[in-house]
Amino acid sequence: MPRRSYDQYCAAARALDSVGDRWTLLIVRELLAGPRRYTDLHADLPGVSTDMLATRLKDMERDGLATRRRLGAPAAVYVYELTARGRELLPVLVALGEWGAADLGARRATDAVRAHWLALPLLGQLERLGEAGVVEVRVDEGVFHLRLGEEPGYGDGAVAQGAFDVRLTLDAEVCGAVARGEVGVVDAARAGRVAVLGDGALAKRLRAVGG
Template sequence: MSPRRSYDQYCSAARALDLVGDRWTLLIVRELLAGPRRYTDLHADLPGVSTDVLASRLKDMERDGLTTRRRLPPPGAAYVYELTGRGRELLPVLQALGAWGSSALGERRATDAVRAHWFALPLLRGLDGCAAGLVEVGLEEGRFHVWVGAEDGPVYGEGAAPESPDVRLSIDAATCGALGRGELSLRDAVRQRRVEVEGDGALAKELREG
Protein backbone atom coordinates (compact mmCIF):
# COMPACT_ATOMS: atom_id res chain seq x y z
CA MET A 1 0.00 0.00 0.00
CA SER A 2 1.48 3.30 -1.08
CA PRO A 3 1.75 6.16 1.43
CA ARG A 4 -1.01 8.70 1.14
CA ARG A 5 -0.05 11.83 -0.78
CA SER A 6 -1.12 15.10 0.75
CA TYR A 7 -1.43 18.71 -0.29
CA ASP A 8 -0.12 19.57 3.19
CA GLN A 9 -2.56 22.45 3.51
CA TYR A 10 -4.59 23.21 6.64
CA CYS A 11 -7.84 23.47 4.68
CA SER A 12 -10.86 21.13 4.78
CA ALA A 13 -11.17 21.13 0.96
CA ALA A 14 -7.51 20.13 0.64
CA ARG A 15 -7.94 17.41 3.28
CA ALA A 16 -10.97 16.07 1.39
CA LEU A 17 -8.97 15.96 -1.84
CA ASP A 18 -6.20 14.10 0.01
CA LEU A 19 -8.78 11.32 0.43
CA VAL A 20 -10.85 11.39 -2.75
CA GLY A 21 -8.92 13.52 -5.22
CA ASP A 22 -7.12 10.66 -6.96
CA ARG A 23 -8.36 9.58 -10.39
CA TRP A 24 -11.14 6.92 -10.19
CA THR A 25 -11.82 7.24 -6.45
CA LEU A 26 -15.14 9.08 -6.72
CA LEU A 27 -16.26 6.84 -9.56
CA ILE A 28 -15.60 3.82 -7.35
CA VAL A 29 -17.82 5.50 -4.76
CA ARG A 30 -20.50 5.94 -7.44
CA GLU A 31 -20.43 2.20 -8.12
CA LEU A 32 -20.47 1.24 -4.43
CA LEU A 33 -23.54 3.39 -3.78
CA ALA A 34 -25.33 0.40 -5.36
CA GLY A 35 -24.29 -1.73 -2.38
CA PRO A 36 -21.60 -4.42 -2.02
CA ARG A 37 -19.73 -5.17 -5.26
CA ARG A 38 -17.16 -7.76 -6.22
CA TYR A 39 -13.85 -6.63 -7.67
CA THR A 40 -14.72 -8.13 -11.07
CA ASP A 41 -18.05 -6.25 -11.13
CA LEU A 42 -16.34 -2.98 -10.28
CA HIS A 43 -13.76 -3.51 -12.99
CA ALA A 44 -16.47 -4.28 -15.56
CA ASP A 45 -18.39 -1.09 -14.74
CA LEU A 46 -15.33 1.18 -14.69
CA PRO A 47 -14.17 0.85 -18.30
CA GLY A 48 -10.70 2.28 -18.75
CA VAL A 49 -9.34 1.59 -15.27
CA SER A 50 -6.40 -0.83 -15.06
CA THR A 51 -6.50 -3.72 -12.62
CA ASP A 52 -3.46 -2.34 -10.78
CA VAL A 53 -4.99 1.11 -10.34
CA LEU A 54 -8.35 -0.28 -9.21
CA ALA A 55 -6.69 -2.54 -6.65
CA SER A 56 -4.55 0.35 -5.38
CA ARG A 57 -7.53 2.70 -5.07
CA LEU A 58 -9.57 0.11 -3.18
CA LYS A 59 -6.73 -0.46 -0.73
CA ASP A 60 -6.33 3.28 -0.20
CA MET A 61 -10.07 3.72 0.34
CA GLU A 62 -10.13 0.89 2.88
CA ARG A 63 -7.16 2.39 4.72
CA ASP A 64 -8.86 5.79 4.81
CA GLY A 65 -12.12 4.40 6.21
CA LEU A 66 -14.24 4.92 3.09
CA THR A 67 -14.78 1.24 2.27
CA THR A 68 -14.58 -2.18 3.87
CA ARG A 69 -13.95 -5.60 2.36
CA ARG A 70 -15.69 -8.77 3.54
CA ARG A 71 -16.11 -12.34 2.40
CA LEU A 72 -19.57 -13.54 1.44
CA PRO A 73 -20.78 -16.74 3.12
CA PRO A 74 -21.01 -19.93 1.02
CA PRO A 75 -22.04 -20.61 -1.65
CA GLY A 76 -20.85 -17.14 -2.74
CA ALA A 77 -17.49 -17.26 -0.94
CA ALA A 78 -16.28 -14.16 -2.81
CA TYR A 79 -14.94 -10.91 -1.40
CA VAL A 80 -17.06 -7.80 -1.80
CA TYR A 81 -16.32 -4.14 -1.23
CA GLU A 82 -18.83 -1.76 0.32
CA LEU A 83 -18.99 1.80 1.56
CA THR A 84 -18.70 2.69 5.22
CA GLY A 85 -20.97 5.36 6.68
CA ARG A 86 -18.15 7.83 6.03
CA GLY A 87 -17.98 6.73 2.39
CA ARG A 88 -21.74 7.00 1.94
CA GLU A 89 -21.57 10.63 3.10
CA LEU A 90 -20.02 11.32 -0.32
CA LEU A 91 -23.43 10.91 -2.00
CA PRO A 92 -24.32 14.64 -1.84
CA VAL A 93 -20.78 15.45 -3.00
CA LEU A 94 -21.27 13.31 -6.10
CA GLN A 95 -24.73 14.77 -6.63
CA ALA A 96 -23.39 18.32 -6.49
CA LEU A 97 -20.50 17.42 -8.79
CA GLY A 98 -22.88 15.78 -11.25
CA ALA A 99 -25.20 18.78 -11.27
CA TRP A 100 -22.24 21.11 -11.83
CA GLY A 101 -20.92 18.93 -14.66
CA SER A 102 -24.24 18.39 -16.43
CA SER A 103 -23.72 21.37 -18.73
CA ALA A 104 -20.41 19.85 -19.90
CA LEU A 105 -21.97 16.50 -20.76
CA GLY A 106 -22.94 17.36 -24.32
CA GLU A 107 -23.97 14.71 -26.81
CA ARG A 108 -22.64 11.22 -26.32
CA ARG A 109 -19.34 10.68 -28.17
CA ALA A 110 -18.57 7.53 -30.13
CA THR A 111 -15.85 6.69 -27.62
CA ASP A 112 -18.06 7.17 -24.55
CA ALA A 113 -18.92 4.06 -22.54
CA VAL A 114 -22.37 3.99 -20.96
CA ARG A 115 -24.14 1.92 -18.34
CA ALA A 116 -27.83 2.27 -17.55
CA HIS A 117 -27.21 2.65 -13.82
CA TRP A 118 -24.96 5.69 -14.39
CA PHE A 119 -28.22 7.61 -14.81
CA ALA A 120 -29.34 6.65 -11.27
CA LEU A 121 -27.80 9.65 -9.50
CA PRO A 122 -29.09 12.25 -11.99
CA LEU A 123 -32.54 10.67 -11.72
CA LEU A 124 -32.42 10.87 -7.93
CA ARG A 125 -31.68 14.58 -8.25
CA GLY A 126 -34.83 14.87 -10.35
CA LEU A 127 -36.80 13.02 -7.67
CA ASP A 128 -35.49 15.17 -4.82
CA GLY A 129 -38.33 16.24 -2.54
CA CYS A 130 -40.67 13.50 -3.78
CA ALA A 131 -42.32 10.89 -1.59
CA ALA A 132 -40.05 8.02 -0.58
CA GLY A 133 -40.32 4.83 -2.58
CA LEU A 134 -38.75 2.31 -4.91
CA VAL A 135 -38.54 3.33 -8.57
CA GLU A 136 -37.74 0.99 -11.45
CA VAL A 137 -36.40 2.68 -14.57
CA GLY A 138 -36.23 1.32 -18.10
CA LEU A 139 -33.78 2.85 -20.59
CA GLU A 140 -32.62 1.65 -23.98
CA GLU A 141 -29.33 0.59 -22.33
CA GLY A 142 -31.07 -1.51 -19.68
CA ARG A 143 -32.92 -1.30 -16.38
CA PHE A 144 -32.02 -0.11 -12.91
CA HIS A 145 -33.84 0.88 -9.75
CA VAL A 146 -33.44 3.61 -7.14
CA TRP A 147 -34.62 4.08 -3.58
CA VAL A 148 -35.96 7.62 -3.17
CA GLY A 149 -35.38 8.94 0.32
CA ALA A 150 -33.14 6.06 1.44
CA GLU A 151 -31.19 7.05 4.54
CA ASP A 152 -28.96 3.97 4.62
CA GLY A 153 -28.27 0.92 2.52
CA PRO A 154 -27.96 0.97 -1.28
CA VAL A 155 -29.04 4.09 -3.16
CA TYR A 156 -29.65 2.25 -6.42
CA GLY A 157 -29.19 -1.15 -8.04
CA GLU A 158 -28.79 -2.68 -11.48
CA GLY A 159 -31.61 -4.53 -13.21
CA ALA A 160 -35.24 -4.86 -12.20
CA ALA A 161 -36.35 -3.85 -8.71
CA PRO A 162 -35.92 -6.62 -6.11
CA GLU A 163 -39.57 -6.23 -5.07
CA SER A 164 -42.67 -4.63 -6.51
CA PRO A 165 -41.72 -0.98 -7.18
CA ASP A 166 -43.88 1.98 -6.23
CA VAL A 167 -43.50 3.34 -9.75
CA ARG A 168 -42.01 2.31 -13.07
CA LEU A 169 -40.54 4.88 -15.45
CA SER A 170 -39.77 4.32 -19.14
CA ILE A 171 -37.44 6.87 -20.73
CA ASP A 172 -36.19 7.01 -24.33
CA ALA A 173 -32.61 7.88 -25.25
CA ALA A 174 -33.27 11.48 -26.32
CA THR A 175 -35.17 12.30 -23.13
CA CYS A 176 -32.55 10.55 -21.02
CA GLY A 177 -29.84 12.70 -22.60
CA ALA A 178 -31.81 15.91 -22.05
CA LEU A 179 -32.40 15.01 -18.40
CA GLY A 180 -28.73 14.15 -17.87
CA ARG A 181 -27.58 17.45 -19.41
CA GLY A 182 -30.00 19.43 -17.26
CA GLU A 183 -31.96 20.68 -20.28
CA LEU A 184 -35.20 19.14 -19.03
CA SER A 185 -36.57 18.43 -15.56
CA LEU A 186 -38.12 15.08 -14.76
CA ARG A 187 -41.46 16.67 -13.91
CA ASP A 188 -41.49 18.59 -17.21
CA ALA A 189 -40.64 15.38 -19.07
CA VAL A 190 -43.59 13.64 -17.41
CA ARG A 191 -45.90 16.56 -18.21
CA GLN A 192 -44.77 16.46 -21.84
CA ARG A 193 -45.39 12.69 -21.86
CA ARG A 194 -41.76 12.00 -22.69
CA VAL A 195 -41.54 9.75 -19.63
CA GLU A 196 -44.07 6.96 -19.15
CA VAL A 197 -45.19 6.54 -15.53
CA GLU A 198 -46.74 3.29 -14.29
CA GLY A 199 -48.03 2.77 -10.76
CA ASP A 200 -50.80 3.73 -8.38
CA GLY A 201 -48.89 4.77 -5.26
CA ALA A 202 -48.20 8.20 -3.80
CA LEU A 203 -44.97 8.64 -5.71
CA ALA A 204 -46.54 7.78 -9.07
CA LYS A 205 -49.43 10.15 -8.37
CA GLU A 206 -47.05 12.91 -7.36
CA LEU A 207 -45.08 12.56 -10.60
CA ARG A 208 -48.22 12.59 -12.75
CA GLU A 209 -49.60 15.66 -11.02
CA GLY A 210 -46.28 17.49 -11.25
Protein backbone atom coordinates in the same frame (compact mmCIF):
# COMPACT_ATOMS: atom_id res chain seq x y z
CA MET B 1 2.40 3.81 0.48
CA PRO B 2 1.54 6.80 2.74
CA ARG B 3 -1.32 8.99 1.67
CA ARG B 4 -0.32 12.11 -0.18
CA SER B 5 -1.61 15.34 1.26
CA TYR B 6 -1.98 18.92 0.15
CA ASP B 7 -0.89 19.88 3.69
CA GLN B 8 -3.44 22.67 3.80
CA TYR B 9 -5.63 23.38 6.83
CA CYS B 10 -8.80 23.48 4.76
CA ALA B 11 -11.72 21.02 4.80
CA ALA B 12 -11.92 20.94 1.00
CA ALA B 13 -8.20 20.13 0.76
CA ARG B 14 -8.57 17.39 3.39
CA ALA B 15 -11.48 15.90 1.42
CA LEU B 16 -9.39 15.90 -1.75
CA ASP B 17 -6.60 14.14 0.13
CA SER B 18 -9.02 11.17 0.33
CA VAL B 19 -11.08 11.35 -2.85
CA GLY B 20 -9.14 13.61 -5.22
CA ASP B 21 -7.15 10.88 -6.97
CA ARG B 22 -8.22 9.71 -10.43
CA TRP B 23 -10.94 7.01 -10.35
CA THR B 24 -11.72 7.25 -6.62
CA LEU B 25 -15.06 9.05 -6.93
CA LEU B 26 -16.10 6.85 -9.84
CA ILE B 27 -15.43 3.79 -7.69
CA VAL B 28 -17.61 5.41 -5.03
CA ARG B 29 -20.31 5.90 -7.68
CA GLU B 30 -20.27 2.17 -8.41
CA LEU B 31 -20.23 1.10 -4.76
CA LEU B 32 -23.15 3.37 -3.90
CA ALA B 33 -25.24 0.80 -5.78
CA GLY B 34 -24.26 -1.83 -3.20
CA PRO B 35 -21.51 -4.42 -2.60
CA ARG B 36 -19.59 -5.30 -5.77
CA ARG B 37 -17.07 -7.96 -6.72
CA TYR B 38 -13.74 -6.75 -8.07
CA THR B 39 -14.54 -8.18 -11.51
CA ASP B 40 -17.88 -6.38 -11.62
CA LEU B 41 -16.24 -3.10 -10.63
CA HIS B 42 -13.66 -3.51 -13.36
CA ALA B 43 -16.37 -4.25 -15.94
CA ASP B 44 -18.32 -1.09 -15.06
CA LEU B 45 -15.26 1.18 -14.98
CA PRO B 46 -14.09 1.01 -18.61
CA GLY B 47 -10.59 2.41 -18.98
CA VAL B 48 -9.26 1.63 -15.52
CA SER B 49 -6.34 -0.80 -15.37
CA THR B 50 -6.44 -3.73 -12.98
CA ASP B 51 -3.43 -2.34 -11.09
CA MET B 52 -5.00 1.09 -10.73
CA LEU B 53 -8.31 -0.32 -9.52
CA ALA B 54 -6.58 -2.50 -6.95
CA THR B 55 -4.50 0.46 -5.73
CA ARG B 56 -7.50 2.75 -5.41
CA LEU B 57 -9.51 0.13 -3.52
CA LYS B 58 -6.62 -0.33 -1.07
CA ASP B 59 -6.44 3.45 -0.67
CA MET B 60 -10.16 3.59 0.05
CA GLU B 61 -9.87 0.83 2.65
CA ARG B 62 -6.96 2.65 4.29
CA ASP B 63 -8.93 5.91 4.39
CA GLY B 64 -12.04 4.30 5.86
CA LEU B 65 -14.22 4.77 2.77
CA ALA B 66 -14.64 1.10 1.80
CA THR B 67 -14.25 -2.38 3.23
CA ARG B 68 -13.68 -5.83 1.76
CA ARG B 69 -15.54 -8.88 3.07
CA ARG B 70 -16.20 -12.45 2.10
CA LEU B 71 -19.77 -13.50 1.35
CA GLY B 72 -21.06 -16.67 2.94
CA ALA B 73 -21.81 -19.91 1.10
CA PRO B 74 -22.75 -20.66 -1.59
CA ALA B 75 -21.23 -17.49 -3.11
CA ALA B 76 -18.03 -17.49 -1.01
CA VAL B 77 -16.57 -14.55 -2.93
CA TYR B 78 -15.07 -11.25 -1.77
CA VAL B 79 -16.96 -8.02 -2.30
CA TYR B 80 -16.18 -4.38 -1.71
CA GLU B 81 -18.67 -2.04 -0.08
CA LEU B 82 -18.75 1.49 1.22
CA THR B 83 -18.51 2.33 4.90
CA ALA B 84 -20.92 4.81 6.45
CA ARG B 85 -18.27 7.47 5.78
CA GLY B 86 -18.11 6.45 2.13
CA ARG B 87 -21.90 6.53 1.74
CA GLU B 88 -21.89 10.14 2.91
CA LEU B 89 -20.42 10.99 -0.51
CA LEU B 90 -23.79 10.40 -2.25
CA PRO B 91 -24.93 14.05 -2.10
CA VAL B 92 -21.43 15.12 -3.15
CA LEU B 93 -21.67 13.03 -6.31
CA VAL B 94 -25.22 14.21 -7.00
CA ALA B 95 -24.06 17.84 -6.75
CA LEU B 96 -20.95 17.15 -8.83
CA GLY B 97 -23.09 15.56 -11.53
CA GLU B 98 -25.45 18.53 -11.58
CA TRP B 99 -22.48 20.87 -11.93
CA GLY B 100 -20.93 18.82 -14.72
CA ALA B 101 -24.11 18.23 -16.74
CA ALA B 102 -23.60 21.37 -18.82
CA ASP B 103 -20.27 20.01 -20.08
CA LEU B 104 -21.60 16.59 -21.07
CA GLY B 105 -22.59 17.47 -24.61
CA ALA B 106 -23.46 14.84 -27.20
CA ARG B 107 -22.26 11.31 -26.60
CA ARG B 108 -18.92 10.66 -28.30
CA ALA B 109 -18.15 7.48 -30.20
CA THR B 110 -15.59 6.56 -27.53
CA ASP B 111 -17.94 7.17 -24.57
CA ALA B 112 -18.99 4.13 -22.56
CA VAL B 113 -22.44 4.15 -20.97
CA ARG B 114 -24.15 2.11 -18.27
CA ALA B 115 -27.81 2.32 -17.29
CA HIS B 116 -27.16 3.05 -13.62
CA TRP B 117 -24.98 6.06 -14.42
CA LEU B 118 -28.25 7.94 -14.91
CA ALA B 119 -29.16 7.23 -11.29
CA LEU B 120 -27.38 10.27 -9.86
CA PRO B 121 -29.25 12.99 -11.80
CA LEU B 122 -32.57 11.18 -11.40
CA LEU B 123 -32.08 10.66 -7.68
CA GLY B 124 -31.32 14.32 -7.06
CA GLN B 125 -34.39 15.45 -9.00
CA LEU B 126 -36.86 12.89 -7.63
CA GLU B 127 -35.79 13.47 -4.03
CA ARG B 128 -37.08 17.04 -4.36
CA LEU B 129 -40.63 15.70 -4.72
CA GLY B 130 -40.52 14.80 -1.02
CA GLU B 131 -42.08 11.35 -1.47
CA ALA B 132 -40.58 8.07 -0.23
CA GLY B 133 -40.59 4.92 -2.32
CA VAL B 134 -38.79 2.69 -4.79
CA VAL B 135 -38.52 3.78 -8.41
CA GLU B 136 -37.76 1.28 -11.15
CA VAL B 137 -36.10 3.00 -14.11
CA ARG B 138 -36.01 1.38 -17.54
CA VAL B 139 -33.72 2.76 -20.23
CA ASP B 140 -32.26 1.28 -23.40
CA GLU B 141 -29.12 0.10 -21.58
CA GLY B 142 -30.96 -1.73 -18.80
CA VAL B 143 -32.90 -1.41 -15.55
CA PHE B 144 -31.96 0.03 -12.15
CA HIS B 145 -33.75 1.11 -8.98
CA LEU B 146 -33.78 4.28 -6.88
CA ARG B 147 -34.67 4.48 -3.21
CA LEU B 148 -36.24 7.76 -2.10
CA GLY B 149 -36.82 8.85 1.47
CA GLU B 150 -34.79 8.78 4.68
CA GLU B 151 -31.97 6.68 3.19
CA PRO B 152 -31.86 7.60 -0.51
CA GLY B 153 -29.73 5.53 -2.84
CA TYR B 154 -29.72 3.37 -5.92
CA GLY B 155 -29.02 -0.18 -6.99
CA ASP B 156 -30.92 -3.43 -6.64
CA GLY B 157 -29.79 -4.42 -3.16
CA ALA B 158 -32.77 -5.05 -0.86
CA VAL B 159 -35.19 -4.42 -3.75
CA ALA B 160 -37.25 -7.53 -4.43
CA GLN B 161 -38.04 -8.30 -8.04
CA GLY B 162 -41.18 -6.42 -9.03
CA ALA B 163 -41.20 -4.44 -5.75
CA PHE B 164 -41.43 -0.82 -6.86
CA ASP B 165 -43.81 2.04 -6.25
CA VAL B 166 -43.45 3.58 -9.68
CA ARG B 167 -41.79 2.58 -12.93
CA LEU B 168 -40.30 5.16 -15.27
CA THR B 169 -39.43 4.29 -18.86
CA LEU B 170 -37.17 6.74 -20.71
CA ASP B 171 -36.17 6.61 -24.35
CA ALA B 172 -32.67 7.52 -25.53
CA GLU B 173 -33.60 11.10 -26.42
CA VAL B 174 -35.02 11.86 -22.96
CA CYS B 175 -32.12 10.06 -21.25
CA GLY B 176 -29.64 12.28 -23.03
CA ALA B 177 -31.59 15.46 -22.30
CA VAL B 178 -31.87 14.60 -18.59
CA ALA B 179 -28.19 13.66 -18.33
CA ARG B 180 -27.16 16.97 -19.94
CA GLY B 181 -29.45 18.97 -17.67
CA GLU B 182 -31.57 20.18 -20.57
CA VAL B 183 -34.80 18.90 -19.00
CA GLY B 184 -35.77 17.58 -15.59
CA VAL B 185 -37.20 14.09 -15.34
CA VAL B 186 -40.22 15.39 -13.44
CA ASP B 187 -41.02 17.95 -16.14
CA ALA B 188 -40.48 15.29 -18.81
CA ALA B 189 -42.86 12.91 -17.03
CA ARG B 190 -45.54 15.57 -16.69
CA ALA B 191 -45.14 16.42 -20.37
CA GLY B 192 -45.75 12.79 -21.31
CA ARG B 193 -42.16 12.19 -22.47
CA VAL B 194 -41.55 9.59 -19.74
CA ALA B 195 -43.89 6.62 -19.28
CA VAL B 196 -45.08 6.47 -15.65
CA LEU B 197 -46.51 3.23 -14.25
CA GLY B 198 -47.93 3.16 -10.74
CA ASP B 199 -50.86 4.37 -8.63
CA GLY B 200 -49.26 5.58 -5.39
CA ALA B 201 -48.45 9.07 -4.14
CA LEU B 202 -45.13 9.19 -5.95
CA ALA B 203 -46.67 8.27 -9.30
CA LYS B 204 -49.42 10.85 -8.78
CA ARG B 205 -46.85 13.56 -8.06
CA LEU B 206 -45.04 12.69 -11.27
CA ARG B 207 -48.24 13.00 -13.27
CA ALA B 208 -49.46 16.16 -11.54
CA VAL B 209 -49.08 18.95 -14.09
CA GLY B 210 -48.14 22.13 -12.25
CA GLY B 211 -46.91 20.21 -9.16
